[in-house]
Amino acid sequence: MNRYLVPICASLGAIGFVLTIWMIFNSTPTQVDYQTDEGHVFLSGSSLFFNQKIFYYHVPHAFMLFAAVATSGIASILFLTKRVQKWDDIALATAEVAAVFGAVVLVTGSIWAKVAWDRWWIWEKRLTMSLLLWLTLIGYVLVRRFAGASADRLASGMAVFAMITLPFIYFMVGADDSHPQAGPDGNVATQDPRMRPTFYLSVLTFLLWFVALAAARIRGVRMEREVRELRERGLDAGVLA
Amino acid sequence: MKRHLFALGLVAALSAPIPVAADAGDASALRETCTKAMNADPGFAKSIVIVAEKNYRKASYEQIERENKEIVANEQQQERFAKNERHVILAYAAMWVLAAGFLIMLWRRQQGLVAEIAQLHRDLAEATAEPAAPAKAPAKKPEKGETKPDPATKGDD
Known part of the structure; x- marks a missing residue:
């Protein structure tokens, strides 16, 4: 892996963070929805005013959660089929990063829910599925941490299972789903044009952040494996107790 | 004066809720009497209009005041939410x-x-370097009951 990948992505991500923060609070409109009723204009129930600014962190984190889980799932499939260690390293590293992104999504989403619905949590379909996905990721991390080196195939199965839940979370939003949407018809591309540059920059920033974290963690996973191998060598040589 | 008192009494009677069981004929008869009296005396008609307008304004003011309070409360709530x-x-x-x-x-x-x-x-x-450079530490004299350690089994425990 290129040794400059982590510093480059982290530096660009840091610049992106600064720009994003500035744009969120200076160039994006305060989200207010209107609806008309016989010539009168009323505030819509989806008007979130200043609180909608949570959107610019919450949704890109959800996108990165999806990207990390998909990467982990695909790497696990490749590891299960080809038995090449590097795929398992990628799967483990991205699963841990996904667990962090998932935690951010759930926490920021819960805070947003308090504003929008006046409740910290509701058992809405997308929220429940997201919680299940995050618990699966936590399970994966715990299995890798405590079940020993031989748990790699079991953990790979869990990563594939986590990946399978992604389309359900994304497409589960139907007419009866109360989860706020990125755009009026549930599509990010149809959101207010003044919101788009900030939103896309935010997605790019967190993509760089994800790549930097995953690359750093892959390096860490390889170092952990190196430690295990050195210990085994030490035991074989009689150096270590 | 007598007429005015009569007019006020009439207005009070008209503005009072009509009992459900009241005969519809009585109300129309009263209305007809009132109309005749108003047509006969413009002063009486004017006093009726003044009283009716006064009551209407009072009711309107109360309603406007209620609505204003609601609007202010809503605006305050929206402002709190908007600036949260x-x-x-x-x-x-x-x-x-x-x-x-x-x-x-x-x-x-x-x-x-x-x-x-x-x-x-x-x-x-x-x-790995140890075999090339033998131990520099002085050989420890085995104590009583202690066996000399075997280099081949070093670290096996």
């Missing part, structure tokens, strides 16, 4: 705390691994 920065700060802080926590954990783990790898490399290098 607490949750935004909370959400952003949560994200930064989680990210910083993960970074610190990553960095510490990485540092620990670097140190451990270096230590293991040193230990292995020393172990």
Whole structure:
């Protein structure tokens, strides 16, 4: 892996963070929805005013959660089929990063829910599925941490299972789903044009952040494996107790 | 004066809720009497209009006042909601705390691994170098009951 990948992505991500923060609070409109009723204009129930600014962190984190889980799932499939260690390293590293992104999504989403619905949590379909996905990721991390080196195939199965839940979370939003949407018809591309540059920059920033974290963690996973191998060598040589 | 009193009494009677069981014919008869009296005396008609307008205005003012209070309360609530920065700060802080926590954990783990790898490399290098350079420490005299350690089984425990 290129040794400059982590510093480059982290530096660009840091610049992106600064720009994003500035744009969120200076160039994006305060989200207010209107609806008309016989010539009168009323505030819509989806008007979130200043609180909608949570959107610019919450949704890109959800996108990165999806990207990390998909990467982990695909790497696990490749590891299960080809038995090449590097795929398992990628799967483990991205699963841990996904667990962090998932935690951010759930926490920021819960805070947003308090504003929008006046409740910290509701058992809405997308929220429940997201919680299940995050618990699966936590399970994966715990299995890798405590079940020993031989748990790699079991953990790979869990990563594939986590990946399978992604389309359900994304497409589960139907007419009866109360989860706020990125755009009026549930599509990010149809959101207010003044919101788009900030939103896309935010997605790019967190993509760089994800790549930097995953690359750093892959390096860490390889170092952990190196430690295990050195210990085994030490035991074989009689150096270590 | 008598007429005015009559008119007020009439207005009070008309504005009072009509009993359900009241005969519809009585009300129309009263209305007809009133209309005739008003047509006969413009002053009486004027006094009726003044009283009716007064009551209407009073009711309107009360309604407007009620609506104004509701609007002010709604505006205050909307303003509070619109300027609510607490949750935004909370959400952003949560994200930064989680990210910083993960970074610190990553960095510490990485540092620990670097140190451990270096230590293991040193230990292995020393172990492989040992046969070339025999132990410099003075040979320890075996104590009573102690057997001399076998180099072949070193570290097997």
